[in-house]
Amino acid sequence: MRTPNALTLGSMLSRALFAPLAFLSLIVGCNSAAKTTATTIPAKPTHTAPAIRSVETFDAVWTTVRDTHFDKTMNGVDWNAVRDELRPYAIAAASQDEARAIQLDMLSRLGQSHFMILPRESAERSPTIESPEEQIAAPTDIAARASTIIIDESQSAAITETTSTTTASSTRGVCGIDIAIVEDEPTVLRVAANLGGAKAGVCAGWTLVSVEGLDAADALRPIRDALALETDMDSQHARSLRMELAGTGQSLLQGNTGQSRTAVFEDATGTEHKVTIAFEDAPYGSTKFGNLPPLPVEVDSRLIELPQTDTKPVRIGVISFNIWMTAASPAIDLAVDTYRSCDGIVLDLRGNPGGLGAMSMGVAGHFLNEPASLGSMIARDTTLEFKASPRKVSTEGKRVRPYAKPLAIIVDGRSASTSEVFAGGLQDLGRARVFGETSAGMALPAVAIELPSGDVLMHAVADFVTSNGTRIEGRGIVPNEVVVPTRAALCNGHDPAIDTAAQWIVQSTLLTRAAKRAKADAGVEAVTAPISLPSAP
Structure with missing residues (x-):
């Protein structure tokens, strides 16, 4: 692996957003290249339509993708031919909607996730459109709220x-x-x-x-x-x-x-x-990343206690959050600290479309005893390894050991990008067992830039592979145990994925307890056994 330019990659990573665009397009009201209801492309022109910056924007989209796409072959697409085919339609576009439809058609030819157009109307919901950094609006009493929700939800x-x-x-x-x-x-x-x-x-x-x-x-x-x-x-x-x-x-x-x-x-x-x-x-405010509108942040957690016949109950902490943004970090860290004494932890990433890729390393550090790679982000000319380091300090500033007991991760077809990086990375390392359904298979780091029209282009700038070289894009994370929810189970108060993950933790815990008892019993027998003294001369 060649040594990357630290400044270039650091900037890329700080701006890279891992989130599937078909899902984000519905969250923030934008248009992805996969949308099924795009405006019909206008008829091929016989004259030049009034200027609406359509051509300038079309050229900006085409050039940006050409210059930044991680694959110089453009995923096997003749990018020049795409421009030659669609640019005349951009010239004829009579409205912004028509212009966007043409741009989306162009992006869809790549057949990859993380390419979309965010209309300026959505981007203008926030005044910080030019900022590439995450903007956070969170309650000042976030620690108090976190402890309330995690420890005693009834007091919210x-x-x-x-x-x-x-x-x-x-x-x-x-x-x-x-x-x-x-x-x-x-x-x-x-x-x-x-x-x-x-x-x-x-x-x-x-x-x-x-x-x-x-x-x-x-x-x-x-x-x-x-x-x-x-x-x-x-x-x-x-x-x-x-x-x-x-x-x-x-x-x-x-x-x-x-x-x-x-x-x-x-x-x-x-x-x-x-x-x-x-x-x-x-509960945890909203967060804004670069040119995207603010998104609400939700973190939830609860404790499950499962009684056992011949031993104490098995205690399991369940943590879920809706997006990988730093506004969620304090509550996630606090939840891990709260459940540090539990027999197992379940991280429920169903419905989590991704967010900041770098955040996966920080959360993974809670569960690793030594530095380890979750995988690599591969851009056109550089590669950046996602190296996670052990987290040895609690939210209270106390020295702690990373959580070493069973870790279960739950994913479904809505889990994408950073969620896939995290789940796939820890699965490959053998640190976590994954349950649920195959994830989205949308794991391309992307950045967002403002276009001449005022719209925002989000475009992939890198590929991602796990530590064993597995490419997530187009494949997804395949669970160790496939568990599909049913209406009957849900209506009866059961979540099949949570139940299956919990049973795995119970089995692992009981085996560990039995091994400890056997070891303790062997130690007692060794101490109490008669000691053979040598015979007197």
């Missing part, structure tokens, strides 16, 4: 019930409902305690029927139809469509702080439940 502040007529802020709120596609339906996978969904009585296993009169099936139909036409369900386009399907279901339950949404769910018996769901500030 109650939200104020609101109606759709309530004055709302411009900040994206949260309701604590996680929607996944289960048995081909948009289904509640998890409901966070003490947020709007839980307050409204929403339960895991319920399917989403409608929101504010918008039928969920109608919203998902175009994507389902596009998926039905796919001949290769492992293709990048099919993966993007599946991610978009899940993201569309989740996007129906979005609102700003102070707003509420009327939603209809159906339980396992077919009974419909009409509820009003309030949105409030994310």
